Amino acid sequence: MPKSINIAVDGYSSTGKSTLAKDLAAALGYRYVDSGAMYRGVTLYALKNGLIKNGRIAENLADYLEDMHLEFIFNRERGASDLHLNGEDVEEEIRELEVAKYVSDVASISEVRKFLVKAQQKMAGKKEVVMDGRDIGTVVMPDAELKIFVTARQAVRTSRRHGELIRRGKDVTKQEVEANLMQRDLIDSTREDSPLMQAEDARLLDNSELSLKEQLEIGLNWAKETLATT
Template sequence: MGYNVAIDGPAGAGKSTIAKLVAKEKGYIYVDTGAMYRALAVHFLEKGIAAEDTAGIIAAAREAEVSIRYEEGVQQVYLNGENISSRLRTEEVGNMASMTSPIPEVRERLLELQRSLARERDVIMDGRDIGTNILPDADVKVYLTASVETRAKRRYDELTEKGLACDYEEIAKDIRERDERDMNRETAPLRQAEDAVLVDSSDMTIPEVVETIVRLCR
């Protein structure tokens, strides 16, 4: 039986960055569930399906094969045999994933892969409902958050460092809207599990957050 660490929290809270660093520190397998939903979002966008077309989304999800592989210690995400890791972090893909991930059939498509990994290996997973739904018996649960302003500034800095034109207010608006969708969706809404430790990273450095979570683990 694997040792499981679940990190939940809103968009832009730094879950993926922190989870990867904790995984490296502790020797866990990092499973980016958000990347798996984003992989399906790439599939939907490629097929030109609107997020509102639930029937079309469900049909497309059935034919998509999403897999995670580790190549030279780095997680790679494959969609129908193609490595799409470099395409997962665009705003368009993120928004499509946010709008389609609440669909039960989309979630079911990926759920067993996530749980089977957790049964077999020591894993750390981050997402919106890891501790409340996917791994309710996780050994460690963390709810990682930060203020909207902090999250928007981090995203703005990340994009500008890559030379991409962006608007801080638009990013903040997008984050607020995604929070609203994620927290109020019918299926597995974003919320803090009762037994999760709250970590607000608004005024913390990345090493401080990593150290806080590492101390919670065995």
């Protein structure tokens, strides 16, 4: 029976970890899970249902978690999976800057994390999963056979995220993008419940000067090494 592993990809916002995770999953024939999209889905629900007002998140947000059905459905046109919230494709909406503005605060709520971690661990139960996020290697899949922590310089991350938003037709400045990234970094790395950190056994990948092909080659080599020794 062929060996199979789980791969955890963690890192800060706009480091390219999602691209790496998607590419690794495609190359290995594994399932890709975007944990960040799930937190964005909860945030979008909160915004649409008046649970975020005047910059404040309702204290009873956790009471609505059971009303949120989140699932990934393959989009043949895109060749990738889209997040669906209560039966509606919200892949485009969850990438809006308004969602990004609040997602780290929503993700810092313990009840939200427990709810989504449970769902993510269920997805990873059958192996052959590549999952990216903030706490995958430390909390969601601490037993993942391969853990990768992705990083990049702040200026590089800002440029990448700004370019992505501009290509999607969003009117946003680099200053706004940088401020959002810095705010999310601070919240993600200092929250009490499962803060963003590099797992002790994770491999560090700084892709500031790497092409997408180069970072994939590195990740694939690590995966092959892991498979050979598992």
